Amino acid sequence: MNRTTLSLIAGTSALAAVTAFAALDSPSASGAAAPGxxxxxxxxxxxxxxxxxxxxxxxxxxxxxxTPVTQGSPSGGKAQLQAATVESAAGADGSRKGGRGKDTRKKADRPVLTPKAPGTPVTGDTSGSDTPALIGTADGRFAPGWTVQQTTEVAAGTGRGLQGVNCGAADTEFWFPGASTATGRTDYVHLTNPDDSAAVVDIELYGKDGALKSPLGENLTVKPHTSEPILLSTLTDANVSDLTVHVGVRSGRVGAAVQALDDKSGGDWLAAATDPAGSLVLPGIPEDATDVRLIAFTPGGDDADLKVRLASPDGPITPAGNETVHVKSGMTTAADLGDVTRGEAGSLLLTPTDRAVPVVAALRVVRGKGDKQETAYIPATAPVGTRATSADNSAKGTTLALTAPTATATVKVTASAGSEGGTAVTKTFTIKSGTTQNVAAPAPSGLKGTYALTVEPVSGGPVYASRTLAATEDGVPGFTIQTLPNDRGTVSVPRTDQDLSVLQK
Known part of the structure; x- marks a missing residue:
């Protein structure tokens, strides 16, 4: 079962659409025709x-x-973000160490965001290292497709550059190919529990030779309404360049994200990859990427053989020297693709050469050279589906990449009103089969502040998307990439009929 479905069942997105005494009238139950x-x-x-x-x-x-405007939404409702309590084990230097040491609990002021109405973004700012994790809820008209983007600029030091992440839903399983415990890397896995009861979590680490011994990652307790950042290097003594992190929840739910920071080449958030699948799409590699590294892992008992292709603006291309990749069962595999895009927009397509074996994957992407490098990550993602939403866009520095891997697709892109003024604008694009296009995303007329983009496929095949934010500081090409899967704004509800005969059975 995929994580979106689990999240809906668990209550992250709930829909009240059940009529009293309603029963599904199926042919096997009553002989009537199947519902529409x-x-x-x-x-x-x-x-x-x-x-x-x-x-x-x-x-x-x-x-x-x-929150995008969604037809049929109720008129009332609200959205709010509340600070979580940070659970951390402080080291002698005051830095966060994670693990199972003595916990220091702290709760800081949260940025105040007061959404006015769907269709208009609202922003808030904070600074420093004491900003806590946030737990948010939205109901009524603010719930469908509610999106919160967190963007951080760090001028110097470990992880300097631009770091961004879409605030995510709680779930019970997460895969993060692309983490590291190598010298010069400082990677944390952040676990946040939104519920009233404790969550029990296991963190498993897999390198090129298989599972790493990490007993401190077993049976971790995340207290209610708290967040805990755990330094991966405290879970193992191994110095590993390419890791796959698996977060499995024994009881309860958590949100999870990996913060991957490098001493020399910046850093970013590594969002969870989509569920293991035989074919994967990793959309939106920047056209000026100087180095691209693929990290893949198969959790099953079989090896996977994958065909590697780049969906360019002109069609699929097979990278020379990286036509295929062999992923051994239970082992993390990495492949250097270099400057695979060669100055053009591109997305990586992974398909089975023969038999499909479920795989998870991500890309580590570098822009710049020497001491002016910056890093971001592109996990394999799900298609846009009905609609995807991206917040925190600006008139300059925003790139929207759209990929149609199997069939030509028509896509409607809407720029919302600005956070401080402006009028929404909509454009339609056609993406040819097997291609990636960095489209000229619309911006609101009279824009003031930031704006949101919604992507809605109109016809044709599945569409995958990502959004890149870029901001150069002191010659360093800071950037961050967020994939755009379905925003979970709507849910499919079976048609029901009233059947009072169930009361007599």
Whole structure:
């Protein structure tokens, strides 16, 4: 079962659409005709979790909250973000160490975001290393497609550059290919529990030779309404360049994200990859990427052989020297693709050469050279589906990449009103089969502040998308990439009929 479905069942997005005494009238039950196509209705409650943004005292963080206008939504409702309590084991230098040491609990002031109405983003700012994780809920008209973007700028030090993450839903399983415990890397896995009861979590680490011994990652307790950043290097003595991190929840739910920071080449958030699958799409490699590294892992008992292709603006290309990749069962495999895009937009397509074996994957992407490098990550993602939403866009520095891997697709892109003024604008694009296009995303007319983008496929095959934010500082090409899967704004509800005969059975 995929994590979106689990999240809906668990209550992250809940829909009240059940009539008293209603029963599904199926042929096997009553001999009547099968019900028609299920209706898609707006969700009525959504939960989001934002990890603590930075360990740097000079970090500057902005939050952008946005709910797209969704037809059929109720008229009432509200959205709010509340600070979580940070659970951490402080070292002698005061830095966060994670693990199972003595916990220091602290709760800091949260940035105040007061959404005015769907269709208009709202922003808030904070600074420093004490900003806590946030636990958010939205209901009524603010719930369908509610999106919160967390963007942090760090001027110097470990992880300097631009770091961004979409605040995510709680779930019970996460895969993070692309983490590291190598010298010069400082990687944390952030676990946030939004519920009233404790969650019990296991963190498993897999390198090129298989599972690493990490007993301190077993049976971790995350207390209610708290967030805990755990330094991966405290879970193992191994110095490993390419790790796959598996977060499995024994009881309860958590939100999870990996913060991957490098001493020399910046850093970013590594969001969870989509569920293991035989074919994967990793959309939106920047056209000026100087180095791209693929990290893949198969959790099953069989090896996977994958065909590697780049969906370019002109069609699929097979990278020379990296036509295929062999992923051994239970072992993390990495492949250097170099400057695979060669100055053009591109997305990586992974398909089985023969038999499909479920795989998870991510890309580590570098821009710049020498001491001017910056790093971001692109996990394999799910298609846009009905609609995807991206908050915190600006008139300059925003790139929207759209990929149609199997069939030509028509896509509608809407720029919302600006956070401080402006009028929404919509454009339609056609993406040819097997291609990636960095489209000229619309911006609101009279824009003031930031704005949101919604992506809605109109016809044709599946579409995958990502959004890149870029901001150069002192010659360093800072950037961050967020993939755009479905925003979970609507849910399919089976058609029901009233059947009072169930009371007599």
């Amino acid at each position: 196509v299920a209706a898609r209705l707006p969700v009525e409650r959504t939960g989001l979790l934002c990890p603590a943004p930075s360990i740097s005292d000079i970090a500057e963080t902005s939050y952008t909250s946005f």
